[in-house]
Amino acid sequence: MQEILLILLLQLIYVPTFTLRTIMLVKGRSGAASLLGFAEALIYVFGLSIVFSGEQTFITMFVYALGFGIGILIGTKIESELAIGYTTLQVILTNNNEALIEELRADGYGVTTFVGHGRDEPRYKLEILTKRNQEEGLYEVIQDYEPNAFIIAYEPKAFKGGFWVKSMKKRKKKKKVQEVINKDLKL
Incomplete structure (x- = not known):
């Protein structure tokens, strides 16, 4: 259960970071995009290693995908609040x-x-x-x-x-x- 919660948490951090990095690239802010990309890569590799090192159950994959979907909502909300540009x-x-x-x-x-x-x-x-x-x-x-x-x-x-x-x-x-x-x- 602890592994599943960690996967969800990592996705809830990873996807908003990915969203913000993409927005920074589009806005021409390459320095910020670079830093966010670094954080994104670390989170991604760590999260995938957890998913693939453990037992790949349906629930693990489902939580990974659920975290991705919720992460998009969080990332969009953060970007909306920042209102860059x-x-x-x-x-x-x-x-x-x-x-x-x-x-x-x-x-x-x-x-x-x-x-x-x-x-x-x-x-x-x-x-x-x-x-x-x-x-x-x-x-x-x-x-x-x-x-x-x-x-x-x-x-x-x-x-x-x-x-x-x-x-x-x-x-x-x-x-x-x-x-x-x-x-x-x-x-």
Whole structure:
């Protein structure tokens, strides 16, 4: 029984490590991917040696596979919480909502606007780049102003230059000031 629990535990460590290593490779973070790959290989070899040195029963194989499946869920959850990288949002509106655009810019987001032609009327597209860990807050602002907005999100592979780097510094500074104000109000 102890061997089966050890196999499960190793899988619950191995698979999230594998998931994170893969994500780091995709994100171009080869140093982190290399360290995770080292840990992954150690765990993998140790786990397999336990599986193959003992009696290969159905329950042992089942627990190994079960640990793999649960490990994928854990790895996905960890990656979601880390939210590494950037997201570009395309927001399609039926009207030119200047209040939304001004609010987003005041919050430090770089917003590029486009006018297009829909089937029956003009459409307005906003293009916004943000860090993935700030994506939910951005959705909330958009939904407050435009509940029927059509939003498409994707991850850009790379970007260079533009307004965005300056706006991120401004947003960080504004957030720190707001945290200080909120802290003072709680006292």
